[in-house]
Amino acid sequence: MRHLIVRTTAVSLLASAALLGAPAAHAAGSVNNGGFESDGKGTATPAGWSTSGTSSASYTESGGHSGSYRLTHWASSAYKVTTYQTLTGLANGTYTLTAWVRSGGGQNTDTIGLLGCGGSDKQTSVPPTADGNWVRIVVSTTVSGGQCTIGLYSDANAGDWTNYDDISFTSGYASLPIRGGDVSSLERGQELGGVYDNSSGTQQTALTVLGNAGMNYARLRVWVNPADGFDDETELLAMAKQVKAKGMGLLLDLHYSDTWADPGHQAIPAAWASDSLTQLETQVTAYSKQVVGDLVAQGTAPDMVQVGNEVNAGMLWSLGSTSNWSQFAALLKAGISGVKAAAPNTKIMLHIANGAADATDKAWYQNAVNDGVPFDVIGLSYYDYWHGPLDQLQTTLDDLAATFKKPVLVAETAYPWTMANGDSETNSVTSTNTTLDAGYAATPAGQAANFRDVQSIVQAVPNGLGWGAFYWEPTWTVVAGNGWDPTNASSGDGWENQAMFDFSDKALPVVNDYAAR
Numbered sequence: 001m002r003h004l005i006v007r008t009t010a011v012s013l014l015a016s017a018a019l020l021g022a023p024a025a026h027a028a029g030s031v032n033n034g035g036f037e038s039d040g041k042g043t044a045t046p047a048g049w050s051t052s053g054t055s056s057a058s059y060t061e062s063g064g065h066s067g068s069y070r071l072t073h074w075a076s077s078a079y080k081v082t083t084y085q086t087l088t089g090l091a092n093g094t095y096t097l098t099a100w101v102r103s104g105g106g107q108n109t110d111t112i113g114l115l116g117c118g119g120s121d122k123q124t125s126v127p128p129t130a131d132g133n134w135v136r137i138v139v140s141t142t143v144s145g146g147q148c149t150i151g152l153y154s155d156a157n158a159g160d161w162t163n164y165d166d167i168s169f170t171s172g173y174a175s176l177p178i179r180g181g182d183v184s185s186l187e188r189g190q191e192l193g194g195v196y197d198n199s200s201g202t203q204q205t206a207l208t209v210l211g212n213a214g215m216n217y218a219r220l221r222v223w224v225n226p227a228d229g230f231d232d233e234t235e236l237l238a239m240a241k242q243v244k245a246k247g248m249g250l251l252l253d254l255h256y257s258d259t260w261a262d263p264g265h266q267a268i269p270a271a272w273a274s275d276s277l278t279q280l281e282t283q284v285t286a287y288s289k290q291v292v293g294d295l296v297a298q299g300t301a302p303d304m305v306q307v308g309n310e311v312n313a314g315m316l317w318s319l320g321s322t323s324n325w326s327q328f329a330a331l332l333k334a335g336i337s338g339v340k341a342a343a344p345n346t347k348i349m350l351h352i353a354n355g356a357a358d359a360t361d362k363a364w365y366q367n368a369v370n371d372g373v374p375f376d377v378i379g380l381s382y383y384d385y386w387h388g389p390l391d392q393l394q395t396t397l398d399d400l401a402a403t404f405k406k407p408v409l410v411a412e413t414a415y416p417w418t419m420a421n422g423d424s425e426t427n428s429v430t431s432t433n434t435t436l437d438a439g440y441a442a443t444p445a446g447q448a449a450n451f452r453d454v455q456s457i458v459q460a461v462p463n464g465l466g467w468g469a470f471y472w473e474p475t476w477t478v479v480a481g482n483g484w485d486p487t488n489a490s491s492g493d494g495w496e497n498q499a500m501f502d503f504s505d506k507a508l509p510v511v512n513d514y515a516a517r
Contacts, residue, residue, distance in 0.1 A: 030168075030169070031150065032047065032048030034167035035166055036069045036071045036164075039060060041069060044059050045058070053081040059072060065163075066166055067165070070163045072161060072162070074161040075158065079156055080155045080156070086116070086147060086149040090148060091143075093142070095117075095169055096139070096173060097167070098136060098166075098167070099152070100166045101136075101163065101165075103161065103162040105160075105439045107154055107162070108155040109125075109154070110125060110160075111123040112124055112152055112153075112164075113150075116149045117143045117148035118142065118146075122140065123139060123153075124139040124456055124517075129389065133389070135457065138456075138459055139174075140173040140175070142173075150167065150169065152167075174459055176459045176516075176517045177467055179217065180217035180471070182221070182470050182472045182474075183210075183474065183475050184219070184221040184253070184473070185231075186206055188481075189477065189482045190205075194477060196507070197504075198507050199508075199511065206474075207246050207248075208246070213514040215248070215514040216248055217249040217303075217468065217470070219411070220252060221309065222252065223257060224258050224269035225258050226258050227258070227259070227487045228487070229486075231255075237298060237300070240302075249304070251305070251411075252292065252295070253351075254306065254307055261311075262309065263352075266311070268280075268319075272316075277327055280320070280334075281330055284338065285337050288342075292305065292343050296342055304377065308335065310381055311332075312364065316331055322367075325371055329367075329368065332368070333373055347376040347377055348376050349376065349379040350365070350378065350379065351411050352364055352379075353381040354380070354386075355397070356382060356395075357387070357396065358392070358395050358399050361380065361400060362399060365378060365400060365404055366403075377408070377409065378400050378406050378408045378409070380409075380410055382410045384437045384440075384454075386434070393410075397458065401463070402462070406465070407465045408458070408465060410469035410470065412472040413454050413472060414495075415440060415442075415446065416429050416436070416442045416497045418502075422477075422497065423493070424492055425492025425493060426494060427494050427496070428495060447498075448509040448513055451469075455513065471500065472498075473495050473498070473499065474510075475500070476496065477493075477496055478493070478503065
């Protein structure tokens with residue numbers, strides 16, 4: 001890859017607990033009237049539910065996700081309202097609230113949550129859905145006192161709206177085990193004098209700032225023989241030590257190129273340029289074994305390895321193009337063989353771009369399966385300003401997980417916190433070359449909301465198969481010499497307006513999205 005709603009705190013569902021009156025209790029697990037079908041249109045307090053705050057802002061109307069009706073929060077003036085239901089007689093253990101939602105965005109706070117369950121209260125924000133389509137979100141908790149209250153909460157401005165439907169409460173915990181960042185440019189930036197401050201303005205290493213916020217996995221790319229050493233194995237090994245010292249997992253990103261590999265670029269390393277397919281297979285196996293083996297030898301074994309980067313159209317062109325899938329598959333198998341020779345238990349990920357293209361993505365992975373390529377994890381790049389809205393990401397992730405029975409994760413995502421430019425290099429995403437999602441402004445709050453909501457969509461993948469998301473290059477701030485082009489020392493990075501640190505090197509609110517769920 002080279003190419004608006006803030007995290008809720010005091011003003012939130014949790015603060016709304018004081019607004020709740022005597023609970024409408026419902027026994028043992030199942031939600032009463034979770035589809036809002038019992039009363040018909042225009043019911044202010046649907047059967048089984050209670051309302052607090054601006055009660056007139058909560059009502060049923062036609063047009064459900066399924067069935068005929070939905071719950072809506074809306075008013076012509078500013079409002080705060082909670083629609084809630086308390087479940088009693090619950091066995092102690094873990095539970096997950098699932099809701100289908102859609103929202104026009106703009107609220108001060110817009111959440112589904114679980115409170116009074118015996119532990120800490122939990123909530124998930126409702127994503128803005130500019131295309132008007134429904135998405136499924138979840139929030140999980142641990143019940144220890146036999147009861148739990150479901151709350152649908154809006155602190156909204158005049159005209160803001162949210163729809164809810166198909167509310168369910170089931171046993172089990174929907175976690176998000178991987179909360180990652182691709183910090184491949186960080187080692188070079190540090191060597192050239194790059195510094196980072198936490199949100200309080202105290203200077204710390206970038207990994208300290210991100211790790212303290214909850215980032216628990218790092219992704220690192222490696223090139224075979226880059227023009228200036230940028231992203232070579234030496235830098236990989238140095239950075240891997242720092243990652244593992246922070247107790248983070250490591251995803252190794254093998255590009256099999258001397259430079260950027262992505263859907264439009266898959267250049268064979270210069271040293272391999274004259275090789276036949278058989279010779280390339282040997283090179284790929286040996287190289288993969290060497291890099292992974294060197295990581296193992298220094299005590300920083302990768303936990304996951306992706307064989308190729310955004311290989312939608314293949315890798316090591318032209319011999320490894322998807323125009324001949326069997327040849328491409330042979331190269332993938334060669335890479336996997338080398339990885340497994342050095343680290344037999346390492347998970348293998350296959351990574352392609354465009355996480356919102358369900359049919360195309362499914363066909364790609366089916367080709368890999370048909371050609372006998374062994375892999376463990378499905379990894380997708382997803383940038384909603386290029387690939388499409390969150391409901392399309394959800395459709396793709398759900399379908400791939402269900403079809404292939406494998407975990408899915410977003411291997412790359414990012415969003416701008418500004419459209420300003422911090423150096424002389426034109427940014428990859430600008431107001432003239434990119435149309436942003438209408439639900440997320442190019443502000444610190446919009447950036448945070450976007451990453452938060454991408455993670456929510458992954459978390460909601462059924463059967464625990466949504467493993468997590470990696471923010472791409474959160475630490476790639478403006479540092480002289482740390483540019484994108486290994487053949488041009490004066491190039492900028494083009495990504496500083498999407499980093500997790502502002503132009504003064506201070507952590508932005510998005511770092512808080514790494515908190516455990």
